[in-house]
Amino acid sequence: MSVSTLDRRAVVARLLRDRGGALVVTGLGGPSYDVAAAGDTPLNFYLWAAMGGAAMMGLGLARAQPGRRVVVITGDGEMLMGLGSLATIAVDAPPNLALVVLDNEHYGETGMQPAHTGRGVDLQGIARAAGFAEATMIRTDAELDALARRLFTAPGPLFATVKVSVDTPPMLLPPRDGAYLRSRFREALLGPEAHR
Amino acid sequence: MSISWPDDIFAELRAARIRQVAYVPDAGHSQLIQRCHADPAMHAVSLTTEEEGVAMLAGAWLGGERGVLLLQSSGVGNCINMLALNQECRIPLLALVTMRGEWGEFNPWQAPMGRATEPSLTAIGVRVYRADTAEAIAETVRAAAMFAFQSYRAVAVLIAQRVIGAKRFEK
Numbered sequence: 290m291s292v293s294t295l296d297r298r299a300v301v302a303r304l305l306r307d308r309g310g311a312l313v314v315t316g317l318g319g320p321s322y323d324v325a326a327a328g329d330t331p332l333n334f335y336l337w338a339a340m341g342g343a344a345m346m347g348l349g350l351a352r353a354q355p356g357r358r359v360v361v362i363t364g365d366g367e368m369l370m371g372l373g374s375l376a377t378i379a380v381d382a383p384p385n386l387a388l389v390v391l392d393n394e395h396y397g398e399t400g401m402q403p404a405h406t407g408r409g410v411d412l413q414g415i416a417r418a419a420g421f422a423e424a425t426m427i428r429t430d431a432e433l434d435a436l437a438r439r440l441f442t443a444p445g446p447l448f449a450t451v452k453v454s455v456d457t458p459p460m461l462l463p464p465r466d467g468a469y470l471r472s473r474f475r476e477a478l479l480g481p482e483a484h485r
Numbered sequence: 486m487s488i489s490w491p492d493d494i495f496a497e498l499r500a501a502r503i504r505q506v507a508y509v510p511d512a513g514h515s516q517l518i519q520r521c522h523a524d525p526a527m528h529a530v531s532l533t534t535e536e537e538g539v540a541m542l543a544g545a546w547l548g549g550e551r552g553v554l555l556l557q558s559s560g561v562g563n564c565i566n567m568l569a570l571n572q573e574c575r576i577p578l579l580a581l582v583t584m585r586g587e588w589g590e591f592n593p594w595q596a597p598m599g600r601a602t603e604p605s606l607t608a609i610g611v612r613v614y615r616a617d618t619a620e621a622i623a624e625t626v627r628a629a630a631m632f633a634f635q636s637y638r639a640v641a642v643l644i645a646q647r648v649i650g651a652k653r654f655e656k
Contacts (some may be wrong), residue, residue: 314544334547339570342540349541352505354549373533381530424598467574471547479549
């Protein structure tokens with residue numbers, strides 16, 4: 290349907306360049322590798338399964354940490370599996386949550402099978418209809434710069450689809466030990482409270 | 486029989502410092518859901534499907550807040566794959582399940598998942614407690630909450646359909 294030339298690694302690096310104290314949750318597959326490539330930190334929580342759950346993890350985290358920005362970075366296939374969560378999040382309306390979908394219109398992890406997003410299904414249109422405060426589609430570097438400026442400051446919930454190319458960058462695997470990921474995340478965020 | 490068991494659960498949730506409540510609307514939990522919505526110390530979220538709540542409460546705990554998932558036995562089936570999150574990451578979960586399809590059930594379509602609820606939860610690594618009487622519910626929820634949040638485990642309390650009363654269809 291659309292051919293984008295945006296490189297997913299460059300997109301994520303640009304979006305997270307000025308992340309400050311933001312908390313990041315990633316959907317399984319490519320987005321986890323892209324966020325790891327932009328710089329691993331304890332405040333990244335990488336999903337390696339739980340498909341369809343990334344956005345809702347972001348909601349619970351955003352409600353627990355109202356003083357922090359929470360950014361979920363996921364893929365179009367993962368978001369399609371959790372479409373209902375767009376309705377749930379829009380109704381709950383957390384002001385500090387942003388969802389970014391890296392949309393290559395394919396299932397990259399399983400052999401590049403085409404996804405609905407390349408066949409007319411418009412995720413940002415669905416988010417807008419559900420009631421997100423802001424829902425945008427990004428296709429150019431200029432639009433990406435604009436999103437990067439708003440990602441950590443615009444009143445949420447914010448939704449953005451970033452159309453990216455189907456190119457698959459070299460795999461860069463973040464840690465996948467779930468208990469380690471959750472412990473380092475909580476310790477970095479909560480300090481000694483993590484162990485109470 | 487006590488008619489206040491939803492109030493008993495609410496008191497236990499308060500005592501356990503539960504802050505986030507995720508639920509799919511359910512007749513058995515309706516009174517409890519109302520009380521959670523009315524409490525400014527709790528944030529209650531209505532879901533489109535139960536596995537959303539599993540993910541949401543995992544995020545809540547990562548952020549330092551405890552939560553509870555309120556669902557019916559039919560919704561347990563929706564949660565199974567998402568519960569890998571709790572198992573692999575040792576993230577606590579407290580789930581309170583009202584049972585269908587086991588005691589005087591009118592709707593035969595509730596029977597299969599009612600039968601599969603406990604074995605499904607056990608298979609994915611969730612500890613299962615049962616409360617078969619109204620009097621047993623409070624202490625069962627209390628023990629489940631302690632186990633979940635102090636031992637970092639997923640725990641479900643199955644509340645027997647006998648306690649709730651079979652749903653009446655003849656209106």
